């Protein structure tokens with residue numbers, strides 16, 4: 509056995525002993541509200557495809573047309589020869605959607621967050637990060653080599669104190685708007701005010717808000733009318749927009765700096781043009797078909813009411829609902845029993861969530877029928893899942 513294999517076996521055994529080993533499970537069907545997996549047909553409550561656009565006919569058709577025109581790969585980073593008119597069209601479309609001066613694409617949300625933070629702050633600066641921010645923002649903060657101040661989740665008083673007490677050349681606050689594993693929403697108006705009062709710039713991650721919140725589906729900043737007061741609004745193409753990739757809506761100057769300095773932008777092959785065309789079509793659907801968002805919210809409200817009837821805590825604030833169970837084994841066991849009832853919901857364990865808060869994470873979609881939502885609630889009732 510090679511040395512690396514010996515290390516791997518040792519670590520895998522340790523993960524298994526703690527219920528933290530992870531396994532891949534391929535789908536044998538398209539992404540959608542009902543999927544085929546392991547020979548079973550299950551109702552899917554673990555997908556971030558909140559509007560069901562991953563399988564939408566107009567989005568698929570746009571991707572196919574671009575695939576025919578541009579081919580599969582882009583051959584190089586955008587700064588070399590990987591840039592296409594499809595990238596620029598999508599950036600212009602997203603800038604209109606986000607009402608932003610400029611938009612820059614990234615290959616994923618992970619790439620955006622790990623690229624943007626180190627491009628803006630470094631040694632001598634400070635970055636203030638919510639304790640429950642997504643791992644990609646956490647890693648962006650670490651890579652920046654700025655001083656990282658983690659403030660307690662959604663605690664604006666603590667953030668304000670930290671902003672006042674931390675000397676730094678530049679101060680940047682970073683927060684998810686919808687928290688990915690809890691489904692709650694950042695107190696964004698208060699955070700904006702704290703930033704303005706203390707001379708800090710603000711970057712938000714709208715990954716789970718794009719397509720879900722706001723009158724046009726542009727996210728929490730749109731819902732609260734704060735677009736112009738947030739320096740950088742990052743959104744993903746991979747969740748409600750049903751594709752792959754991410755973008756930041758910001759000023760021309762910031763976008764220009766990122767083109768020269770964000771390492772995942774500079775040093776990685778450009779997103780395929782077909783994915784750009786798919787995202788452009790998806791934005792058209794999000795803006796042009798508000799009924800889709802209305803269907804999602806009908807499902808969100810029904811599911812939240814059903815969870816409350818089961819005695820579980822539920823706020824209908826986004827499409828994400830955690831059912832917190834504690835130790836990894838409890839979450840794995842509940843997921844297994846729900847699966848026997850036809851419901852696919854994955855157990856989420858550390859380090860994705862803090863120790864002691866392993867959970868089932870239910871994601872609602874506009875593509876779910878009322879029957880699907882009721883099936884999940886009925887399965888939870890029968891399995892006897894209770895909080896903590």
Ligand SMILES: Cc1ncc(COP(=O)(O)O)c(C=O)c1O
Pocket residue numbers: 616617618619621642644684688713715716744745746753754
């Ligand atoms: C809040 C948040 N930000 C960023 C990401 C990363 O986005 P992507 O999957 O496009 O890399 C995710 C999820 O994956 C997320 O939940």
